[in-house]
Amino acid sequence: MKYQARIFVTLRPSVLDPAGTAVQSALKQMDYHVDSVRIGKYVEITLDAADEAEASQQLNETCDKLLANPVIENYRFELTVIEEAKV
Amino acid sequence: MKYQARIFVTLRPSVLDPAGTAVQSALKQMDYHVDSVRIGKYVEITLDAADEAEASQQLNETCDKLLANPVIENYRFELTVIEEAKV
Numbered sequence: 001m002k003y004q005a006r007i008f009v010t011l012r013p014s015v016l017d018p019a020g021t022a023v024q025s026a027l028k029q030m031d032y033h034v035d036s037v038r039i040g041k042y043v044e045i046t047l048d049a050a051d052e053a054e055a056s057q058q059l060n061e062t063c064d065k066l067l068a069n070p071v072i073e074n075y076r077f078e079l080t081v082i083e084e085a086k087v
Numbered sequence: 088m089k090y091q092a093r094i095f096v097t098l099r100p101s102v103l104d105p106a107g108t109a110v111q112s113a114l115k116q117m118d119y120h121v122d123s124v125r126i127g128k129y130v131e132i133t134l135d136a137a138d139e140a141e142a143s144q145q146l147n148e149t150c151d152k153l154l155a156n157p158v159i160e161n162y163r164f165e166l167t168v169i170e171e172a173k174v
Binding site: 002008009010020023026027030032033034035036037038039040041042043044045046047048058061062065066067 | 089095096097107110113114117119120121122123124125126127128129130131132133134135145148149152153154
Protein backbone atom coordinates (compact mmCIF):
# COMPACT_ATOMS: atom_id res chain seq x y z
CA MET A 1 0.00 0.00 0.00
CA LYS A 2 1.13 3.58 -0.65
CA TYR A 3 1.15 5.91 2.32
CA GLN A 4 1.70 9.63 2.73
CA ALA A 5 3.40 10.62 5.98
CA ARG A 6 3.30 14.14 7.41
CA ILE A 7 6.15 14.47 9.90
CA PHE A 8 6.48 17.32 12.41
CA VAL A 9 9.90 17.83 13.96
CA THR A 10 9.86 20.43 16.74
CA LEU A 11 12.30 21.63 19.35
CA ARG A 12 11.68 20.26 22.85
CA PRO A 13 9.82 22.86 24.96
CA SER A 14 12.86 23.26 27.24
CA VAL A 15 15.14 24.16 24.30
CA LEU A 16 15.59 27.83 23.34
CA ASP A 17 14.37 28.68 19.81
CA PRO A 18 16.49 31.55 18.43
CA ALA A 19 14.76 31.46 15.03
CA GLY A 20 11.37 31.64 16.70
CA THR A 21 12.50 34.50 18.93
CA ALA A 22 13.83 36.40 15.91
CA VAL A 23 10.53 35.98 14.06
CA GLN A 24 8.61 37.09 17.14
CA SER A 25 10.61 40.33 17.49
CA ALA A 26 10.30 40.99 13.75
CA LEU A 27 6.53 40.58 14.08
CA LYS A 28 6.52 43.00 17.02
CA GLN A 29 8.26 45.62 14.88
CA MET A 30 5.55 45.06 12.26
CA ASP A 31 2.95 45.70 15.00
CA TYR A 32 1.79 42.08 15.25
CA HIS A 33 1.80 41.07 18.90
CA VAL A 34 2.02 37.29 19.32
CA ASP A 35 2.65 35.35 22.53
CA SER A 36 5.08 32.78 21.18
CA VAL A 37 6.63 31.50 17.95
CA ARG A 38 8.22 28.06 17.64
CA ILE A 39 9.76 26.98 14.35
CA GLY A 40 10.33 23.37 13.29
CA LYS A 41 10.54 21.11 10.23
CA TYR A 42 7.62 19.75 8.24
CA VAL A 43 8.46 16.73 6.06
CA GLU A 44 6.14 14.97 3.62
CA ILE A 45 7.19 11.46 2.62
CA THR A 46 5.37 9.04 0.31
CA LEU A 47 6.35 5.42 0.81
CA ASP A 48 5.25 1.85 0.14
CA ALA A 49 4.58 -0.51 3.02
CA ALA A 50 2.67 -3.74 3.58
CA ASP A 51 0.58 -2.19 6.34
CA GLU A 52 0.38 0.75 8.74
CA ALA A 53 2.56 -0.96 11.35
CA GLU A 54 5.39 -1.43 8.87
CA ALA A 55 5.05 2.15 7.61
CA SER A 56 5.13 3.47 11.20
CA GLN A 57 8.18 1.41 12.05
CA GLN A 58 10.02 2.65 8.97
CA LEU A 59 9.11 6.26 9.79
CA ASN A 60 10.21 5.92 13.41
CA GLU A 61 13.60 4.64 12.27
CA THR A 62 13.85 7.37 9.62
CA CYS A 63 13.12 10.07 12.20
CA ASP A 64 15.41 8.59 14.86
CA LYS A 65 18.34 8.16 12.47
CA LEU A 66 17.99 11.09 10.09
CA LEU A 67 15.28 13.68 10.48
CA ALA A 68 15.26 14.49 14.20
CA ASN A 69 18.00 15.10 16.73
CA PRO A 70 16.67 13.21 19.78
CA VAL A 71 18.71 15.38 22.19
CA ILE A 72 16.89 18.61 21.35
CA GLU A 73 13.94 17.64 19.13
CA ASN A 74 10.65 15.75 19.35
CA TYR A 75 8.86 14.30 16.33
CA ARG A 76 5.42 12.95 15.52
CA PHE A 77 3.76 11.94 12.26
CA GLU A 78 0.38 11.41 10.67
CA LEU A 79 -0.11 8.58 8.15
CA THR A 80 -2.72 8.43 5.41
CA VAL A 81 -3.29 5.74 2.78
CA ILE A 82 -3.06 7.23 -0.71
CA GLU A 83 -3.27 3.98 -2.71
CA GLU A 84 -4.68 0.60 -1.71
CA ALA A 85 -2.69 -2.55 -2.45
CA LYS A 86 -3.36 -4.00 -5.92
CA VAL A 87 -5.16 -7.35 -5.45
CA MET B 88 -9.50 34.99 22.57
CA LYS B 89 -6.22 33.08 22.52
CA TYR B 90 -5.51 30.99 19.44
CA GLN B 91 -2.85 28.48 18.49
CA ALA B 92 -1.91 28.49 14.82
CA ARG B 93 -0.10 25.61 13.12
CA ILE B 94 1.46 26.96 9.91
CA PHE B 95 2.83 24.74 7.13
CA VAL B 96 5.17 26.40 4.64
CA THR B 97 6.03 24.11 1.73
CA LEU B 98 7.81 24.51 -1.58
CA ARG B 99 5.52 24.78 -4.60
CA PRO B 100 5.30 21.41 -6.38
CA SER B 101 7.08 22.82 -9.44
CA VAL B 102 10.10 23.91 -7.35
CA LEU B 103 13.06 21.52 -6.93
CA ASP B 104 13.70 20.46 -3.33
CA PRO B 105 17.46 19.81 -2.91
CA ALA B 106 17.12 19.11 0.83
CA GLY B 107 14.37 16.61 0.17
CA THR B 108 16.39 14.94 -2.57
CA ALA B 109 19.39 14.67 -0.25
CA VAL B 110 17.28 13.04 2.46
CA GLN B 111 15.79 10.65 -0.07
CA SER B 112 19.19 9.46 -1.28
CA ALA B 113 20.45 9.14 2.29
CA LEU B 114 17.40 6.99 3.07
CA LYS B 115 18.13 4.84 0.01
CA GLN B 116 21.66 4.21 1.30
CA MET B 117 20.11 3.15 4.62
CA ASP B 118 17.90 0.73 2.64
CA TYR B 119 14.67 2.68 3.10
CA HIS B 120 12.99 3.08 -0.27
CA VAL B 121 10.60 6.03 -0.34
CA ASP B 122 8.90 7.57 -3.35
CA SER B 123 9.36 11.20 -2.48
CA VAL B 124 10.54 13.52 0.30
CA ARG B 125 9.54 17.19 0.52
CA ILE B 126 10.85 19.36 3.35
CA GLY B 127 9.24 22.56 4.59
CA LYS B 128 8.78 24.72 7.67
CA TYR B 129 6.38 24.07 10.54
CA VAL B 130 5.61 27.14 12.69
CA GLU B 131 3.51 27.22 15.86
CA ILE B 132 2.26 30.66 16.89
CA THR B 133 0.07 31.56 19.85
CA LEU B 134 -1.72 34.86 19.48
CA ASP B 135 -4.61 36.93 20.80
CA ALA B 136 -7.42 37.98 18.48
CA ALA B 137 -11.01 39.15 18.82
CA ASP B 138 -12.26 36.31 16.61
CA GLU B 139 -11.18 33.73 14.05
CA ALA B 140 -11.46 36.15 11.14
CA GLU B 141 -9.06 38.61 12.76
CA ALA B 142 -6.63 35.80 13.68
CA SER B 143 -6.73 34.49 10.10
CA GLN B 144 -6.12 37.92 8.65
CA GLN B 145 -3.16 38.49 10.95
CA LEU B 146 -1.70 35.08 10.04
CA ASN B 147 -2.15 35.68 6.32
CA GLU B 148 -0.25 38.94 6.61
CA THR B 149 2.43 37.32 8.78
CA CYS B 150 2.93 34.54 6.23
CA ASP B 151 2.87 36.86 3.21
CA LYS B 152 5.34 39.31 4.73
CA LEU B 153 7.66 37.13 6.78
CA LEU B 154 7.29 33.37 6.89
CA ALA B 155 6.76 32.35 3.27
CA ASN B 156 8.40 33.40 0.02
CA PRO B 157 5.38 33.64 -2.33
CA VAL B 158 7.54 33.07 -5.41
CA ILE B 159 8.58 29.53 -4.43
CA GLU B 160 6.47 28.61 -1.40
CA ASN B 161 2.86 27.88 -0.48
CA TYR B 162 1.48 28.14 3.04
CA ARG B 163 -1.60 27.05 4.91
CA PHE B 164 -2.53 27.07 8.57
CA GLU B 165 -4.83 25.46 11.11
CA LEU B 166 -6.32 27.55 13.93
CA THR B 167 -7.51 26.26 17.30
CA VAL B 168 -8.93 28.20 20.25
CA ILE B 169 -6.82 27.60 23.34
CA GLU B 170 -8.50 30.12 25.65
CA GLU B 171 -11.97 31.66 25.44
CA ALA B 172 -12.38 35.42 25.93
CA LYS B 173 -12.81 36.45 29.60
CA VAL B 174 -16.40 37.78 30.01
